[in-house]
Amino acid sequence: MQEAYKLSILYYLAFSLLLIVSAIMLFEHKIGFSFSGVLEYYTGNEEKFIPAQSVAGILKIVLPHIFVFGLFAMVLLHFLVFTNIKYKKNIIILVYTIFAIALLEIFTPFMIIGGFKFFAYVKLFSFFALLALVLYLSWLLFHSIAYD
Amino acid sequence: MSLILKGFLFFILLYILSDIFVMKSSFGISAEAVNSTLFGNEEAYIDPINESSFLEFWHTQIFFIMMILLTLSAVFIRVAKRSRAILTNALMITALVSLISLPLAFYISKFFIDIYVITYFIWHLVAIYMIFYSFWKLNARSI
Numbered sequence: 001m002q003e004a005y006k007l008s009i010l011y012y013l014a015f016s017l018l019l020i021v022s023a024i025m026l027f028e029h030k031i032g033f034s035f036s037g038v039l040e041y042y043t044g045n046e047e048k049f050i051p052a053q054s055v056a057g058i059l060k061i062v063l064p065h066i067f068v069f070g071l072f073a074m075v076l077l078h079f080l081v082f083t084n085i086k087y088k089k090n091i092i093i094l095v096y097t098i099f100a101i102a103l104l105e106i107f108t109p110f111m112i113i114g115g116f117k118f119f120a121y122v123k124l125f126s127f128f129a130l131l132a133l134v135l136y137l138s139w140l141l142f143h144s145i146a147y148d
Numbered sequence: 149m150s151l152i153l154k155g156f157l158f159f160i161l162l163y164i165l166s167d168i169f170v171m172k173s174s175f176g177i178s179a180e181a182v183n184s185t186l187f188g189n190e191e192a193y194i195d196p197i198n199e200s201s202f203l204e205f206w207h208t209q210i211f212f213i214m215m216i217l218l219t220l221s222a223v224f225i226r227v228a229k230r231s232r233a234i235l236t237n238a239l240m241i242t243a244l245v246s247l248i249s250l251p252l253a254f255y256i257s258k259f260f261i262d263i264y265v266i267t268y269f270i271w272h273l274v275a276i277y278m279i280f281y282s283f284w285k286l287n288a289r290s291i
Contacts, residue, residue, distance in 0.1 A: 004225040004232050008218060011240035015214035018247060022207040025251075029203055068211060075218070 006145050009079050013138045020131050038120040042112040058109045069102040083144035101130045150286045160220050161279045179265050224278045227285040242271040
């Protein structure tokens with residue numbers, strides 16, 4: 001791969017880190033990282049004057065994220081083609097896991113407002129798992145580009 | 149392939165030019181306007197932006213800019229030979245500094261507003277130059 005393309009990928013990884021930071025700040029500010037915080041954000045709390053989310057309201061947030069998560073994951077994962085780690089067998093597991101966790105992260109709010117409170121934990125788990133996987137993938141790409 | 153890339157570059161150019169006009173009428177593109185948007189202006193009866201809206205705006209900007217710049221740099225690197233590393237570095241670094249200085253201005257110091265505005269214009273100008281250079285190169289030879 002040309003050096004200039006490596007440069008492009010490294011900057012994409014830097015932007016990805018910034019995107020993760022902004023996602024954490026946004027999640028922390030709007031929802032919070034506690035089980036009760038997630039539950040209150042989606043099902044509402046009369047005492048705290050927090051309105052419950054509707055299916056239409058969640059769909060409005062989910063819709064762009066479906067496209068964005070797919071595109072973001074595809075772009076990041078396709079960089080693996082330019083590295084030596086594409087030959088490793090566990091990469092296929094990483095690809096499946098990232099898309100599966102992204103799906104879980106997107107659609108758990110519907111389960112929460114459907115009355116399945118347990119999914120508040122799933123929402124938190126999938127959010128952090130997705131960020132961790134993106135960071136791990138970014139590290140793999142960075143290491144492969146910088147040192148191989 | 150040349151025609152497809154030209155069409156794509158045209159749309160990136162449209163996006164970057166439209167971005168300047170949209171930002172002018174919404175967030176602001178001068179230090180004074182950005183300051184009013186972030187912290188309000190009593191004389192002009194402008195309320196400060198709330199934290200939630202600011203974070204949503206920042207989050208969205210990061211995603212769009214990273215995608216636009218990745219695709220633009222991919223085309224530029226393909227057609228340019230000399231100075232492609234310098235220009236790619238200049239584009240990416242100024243865009244990153246612009247995006248990082250935004251929350252620093254909101255949370256830490258108004259000083260970062262100037263850095264945001266300067267780097268915002270630098271990366272837009274570099275991007276526009278890269279688009280026109282790529283157009284010129286694509287016209288010169290069929291790739």
